[in-house]
Amino acid sequence: MGYSILLVDDSATTRGLIKRTLMLTGLPIDNIYEAGHGKEALEKLRDHTVDLILADLHMPEMNGIELASAVLANPTMAPIQIAIISAEPSGARLMELRRAGVKGYLRKPCSPEALRDLVVPLMENRHAPSVA
């Protein structure tokens, strides 16, 4: 069984790009779900169990930090790993992200190698998937 990942970004093009990049990492991935903003992501999480959320920072309706806070405040969703992939330079924002429970940050544009380096440690800390 591989990983299930939820991509949250208001740009469908970016979701497509990250999806393609994830496929190039060679990671065992069973499902990739998509949402256009934080509220839609929470709706997806009612119907699907995921290991990892990769979310943008700036989105309409609910941003990445608000999404992380909402997920981690729910005990049934708290084991989900959350990382932010954003165009915005990190700097002081990293502290705010860590306080919200975000475990990783990557600045766009990201290469398959950088994405793999972000995702693998997060998944290894959660559980080791049994590759079919």
Added chain:
Amino acid sequence: MRPASPEILLEALAEALETMAFVSPEPVDGQAPTPSAADCISIRWTSKTGQPGEVQLATSCAFGEALACNILALDPGTPEAAQRAVDALQELCNVTTGGLLARLCENPEETPDMGLPSLKPLSPTEWEEFVARPQTTVIWAEGHPLAFRVEETAA
């Protein structure tokens, strides 16, 4: 924050084009042709420690489609390519602005706030006015003209 310049913006734009879409920008010799249909995408930023500003990218609608095709491995001329054209340009502007700000921030504590992209269709006359303004650079990208500039705005 360092002051923004066309050279730093070009670096950020080239990085975004190459990483997102495997597109290498090329210089324009002479005057670039005026596209029959063009869009201008802009993103503003604010900063507590530096000058606020705005990045503006203008290009033909056809480049938006070409960009979407490269990013998402779509076939040119498909309805999906046309549907994703504006979104692809907005994301290019978003990533370029982020890359520019990363280069301008000298202190890791500096965190400018980026806004969401806004879109304005350009008529041929508006395109010509855009490229004629000072500090505007025009490059070729996949055979399409791509004009851009960065402006510092009032705080």
